Amino acid sequence: MSPNSPAAKNAEKKGQNSWLDEQLPDLRTLARELRAQAIEELAPADSHDAAVEVAALHLGLDSENVEVVSISSPLGDIRIQRSCIYHIVEKRQDARERYVKVALDTLIGPFEVWQVAYTNDTFRLAFIGVYETRRQMLVIVTLDNGKTLWNFMQCDAKALNKHRHGLLLYKRYNFLPRKEKGHCHQWPCICA
Numbered sequence: 001m002s003p004n005s006p007a008a009k010n011a012e013k014k015g016q017n018s019w020l021d022e023q024l025p026d027l028r029t030l031a032r033e034l035r036a037q038a039i040e041e042l043a044p045a046d047s048h049d050a051a052v053e054v055a056a057l058h059l060g061l062d063s064e065n066v067e068v069v070s071i072s073s074p075l076g077d078i079r080i081q082r083s084c085i086y087h088i089v090e091k092r093q094d095a096r097e098r099y100v101k102v103a104l105d106t107l108i109g110p111f112e113v114w115q116v117a118y119t120n121d122t123f124r125l126a127f128i129g130v131y132e133t134r135r136q137m138l139v140i141v142t143l144d145n146g147k148t149l150w151n152f153m154q155c156d157a158k159a160l161n162k163h164r165h166g167l168l169l170y171k172r173y174n175f176l177p178r179k180e181k182g183h184c185h186q187w188p189c190i191c192a
Contacts, residue, residue: 012165013117019164024112024171027130027157027164034173036109038133039102044095051089051097056082058100059149073107074170075125078147088151096153099137102129103152106137109172116166124150126163136160 019026025034042058045051056062059080060069070077089097106129114126125147129137138160140151 010118010120010122013119016117016165017167019161022168024164024168027128027136027161030130030157032132034111035130035132036105036111038131039105041102042098042100045089045097048086048090048092051092051095052082052085055085055089055097055100059085059104061085071104071107073113073127073147074110074172075113076147078107078141078149080149084149084151094153099135099152099154102131102137102154103139105129106139106152107141107149110139110170111172112164112168113170114164114166115169116163123166125169126166128160128164130157130160138163 025031042054045054060071061067061080061082067082069080071080072078089095106127110127111130112128114128115123116126117123123143125141125143127137127139127141129139131137134156135154136157138153138155139149142148142150
């Protein structure tokens with residue numbers, strides 16, 4: 001199948017810079033103080049329509065007449081459209097609406113944000129959320145006509161590490177450079 005074919009899948013480009021290249025911490029062994037507190041998981045909805053309404057309500061689309069809201073993130077405003085929620089919750093076995101509060105928290109206060117290149121020469125933002133739980137959060141924001149929430153999913157830390165590539169745009173932590181054993185001169189100097 002040709003990459004120019006309308007049915008060709010848009011995928012992340014291979015060979016992008018990653019968290020390993022940047023010498024960033026591994027999410028599997030991340031210190032507790034760098035993690036956000038666990039956030040309440042909602043009950044799964046009984047149907048696709050109910051899941052859309054649960055997610056919409058918690059994302060600020062609090063009435064059927066409200067189609068778009070905007071939230072503030074460290075990278076500026078992000079638009080949330082009711083029409084984008086349908087595909088987020090369509091895989092009923094995942095019941096992603098349960099994690100809508102975690103997704104919103106990740107947009108507002110991400111651990112990291114990466115700009116990821118795709119095979120169709122577009123970019124998306126990957127908001128990384130790390131929590132004091134087994135499950136972590138990945139939120140995808142498209143850049144077509146401004147920043148728009150596209151998808152979110154929960155995963156474990158090992159799987160989330162695989163989404164930490166592209167161009168690192170934001171991190172909410174400072175990390176000391178690697179110190180070689182026995183070389184105290186690498187530590188910052190505090191002068192009196």
